[in-house]
Amino acid sequence: MKSVSPWAPFRQRAFAVLWIATVVSNTGTAMHSLGSGWLMTTLTPDPLMVALVQAATMGPLLLLALPSGALADILNRQRLLLTVNGLMALAAATLAGLVALGWMSATLLLFFVFLLGTGAAFIAPAWQAIVPQLVPRETLGAAIALNSTGINVARAIGPALAGVLIVGGGLAAPFFVNSLSFLVIVAALLWWRPAAQPASALPVEGLGEAIVNGLRYALHSAPLRATLVRGAAFFLFASAYWGLLPLIARTSLGGSAQLYGVLLGCVGVGAVLGAVLLSWVKPRLGADRTVALGTLGTALVLAVFSLIANPYAGALASLLAGVSWIFALSSLQLSAQTALPNWVRARGLSVFMMVFAGSMALGSTLWGLIAAQLGIDAALLIAAGSALVAIPLTWPAKLGQGEGLDLAPSMHWPAPLVLADLPQERGPVMTTIEYRIDPADVPAFLTLMREQAQARRRSGAVQWWIMEDAAAPGHYVETFVEGSWVAHLRHHERVAGADRVIQEQIRALHRGDAPPLVRHLLAPPVV
Incomplete structure (x- = not known):
């Protein structure tokens, strides 16, 4: 496999502008994530409630992935992204105002986290589906890695900024900044002039029909099914780190919001390092071994946090968590992208996201329950061991099966010979x-x-x-x-x-x- 420069997609101006805008927006989201996680620990010390913040973030993606993916395939993706980002700016500003007024409760916080997660659920399939429009096919893998890196750059910047803002301006400050960050992505989307896509003379599918067709495609696509199996096996156990990290920082390591921010920042730095290493590692190991390596690294991170209660060890483990996360996530996302033709791309990616969100939400809740019953350290060790067992169990599901397939429309079927006035709705x-x-x-x-x-x-x-x-x-x-x-x-x-x-x-x-x-x-x- 030929190596592609990890920076090659930046040669495309549209990709570069939208990438910068998403980094700004994701920085606001990272600030929101730290703020909501830390705010919940001040509202209640219950491990389950803290873990439910992660579940409330991912839950909407699980519930709404299919309809949002269908809408992204049958509507104009640019307009959809503009509308949803504008509404999310309004929701984030409302959350900030309620926190500033001291009217926030644990239940209300979960509601707003769920509401913003709903907006993210409508954005994610459309956003990922436009990536192939921004870069040549040979640099698609690098573009996906850069998008994941951008998210983690935001995780490196956002938590540190949020920690400073919380100390200097109170808990409402990161939520206010998050509301403004959505306006940056709105401006970039207004600037973008996408190339015209081939239009069909046929009527647009209805929402229900589009959802069914998307599910049917996913069910009968061997490359996508294999990607979903491998993704579920990774995300279910990696969720232990993300779901319990606020509690690890506060309880296991005895830290403050700043320590939590430092740990998340280390994840972001590790992800940037992982994106650079990925361009060297993946051509040599292939997608399957790269994901396995990411899973091994994640298991090691969970074990370190379970066995060593030291902030410095936690920071190093978080660096490894970022590298491992980018190795696995980028490889899985590329495998999903290359398994899909454009007409069903957002719907197929929404199925992938549904598995991602479901695994993360289920895992966060599961590890929160186990931590409440057996303790945080035991939950982390169980997750680490289970992740290792999952590697050989899911190994037959091979990644990247769609990379060599031509999924563009061939248009080689002749037009059927029928009566000219045949009604299109007639059937079956x-x-x-x-x-x-x-x-x-x-x-x-x-x-x-x-x-x-x-x-x-x-x-x-x-x-x-x-x-x-x-x-x-x-x-x-x-x-x-x-x-x-x-x-x-x-x-x-x-x-x-x-x-x-x-x-x-x-x-x-x-x-x-x-x-x-x-x-x-x-x-x-x-x-």
Whole structure:
């Protein structure tokens, strides 16, 4: 694998401007995270309530990832991002005002954390889906790593600033600054002029249909399924660090808000270092071993915090946590990105984010409960051991399977021969394709048809089967069903280059002068 400079995406002006704006916005978010975590420790010392701050942050992404991803695929992504960032600025300003007035409670804090998490849930799929529009494909991995680095640069800056602001201006100060940071991203989005995307003549999918189609694609995409398995195995145990860190700083290490900020800052510095190292490590180890290395590092971090109650050891462990996090997260995100074509990119990424958020929210709650019952040290050790066990258990799920696939629309299907006035909403539609296969080629044919079945389902087929004519051995009929005529027309637009390769291999096995016979059968119109 050829190495790409980790800074190559900055040659694209749009990427550079939006990256800087997101660093500013994420710095505000990091300040909010420290402020809300520390504020909760002042409102209640209950470990579960402290851990629920992390759960309330990630919970909306779990609940809303699919509809937000669908909206990002069927609406203008730039307008969606502008609207949601503006609303989040208003919510953050309201939170700051309530804290300043002394009207905040633990329950109300969780509500506002959940509200801002809801905004983040609508931003995340759209934001990640526009990254391939900003950089060439060969630098996509570096761009993803830089985005993750940007988040962690913000984590390095934000907590330190928040700690200073809390000491100098009170607990409301970081929340006020966070509200202003959203306006920076709004300004950058207003400046950005994205290139026009190819427009379809077909009507836009409805929200419910878009969600179902996104789930169907994820279910039948082997590269994405493998990424989800590996992601869940990492995030579930890494969440012990993020969920319990405020309590570790305050209780285990006996520190203040400044120490908590220092630990988060060390994570950010480690992530920057990890992004630089990643351009050297990943080409040599590959995605699978890089994620395994990140998991090993995370397990070591959890063990250090469990066994050594020393702020300096905690700072070093947090540096390693940042390196490990960037190794795993960037590799997983690239694997997800390359598994998806543009028409379903935000929805597929939203499924990845749903697994991420679900694992983090579930893990934070689980480790908070275990810490409440057995103590923080025991919870961290259990998480470390479980992370190590997960490596061999999930190893068969290989990452990066989509990197060599051509997922762009091939547009090689001819237009179906039908009546010109056929209503697009008419359906369901059954498509049949007849093949003549030599007996010696049947095993290869059926193997290819299994791959074809997954491709048909990814592109919209709700049913698929292959049957052989009992009166004519070697005469096979492939059948798949779609919900409407417009759904079938969308299938024509979505057939990928990788699907075309499979179809050409199947066509090569067909015997006879004429090509396979294709028929489109529709349910009778309602009279």
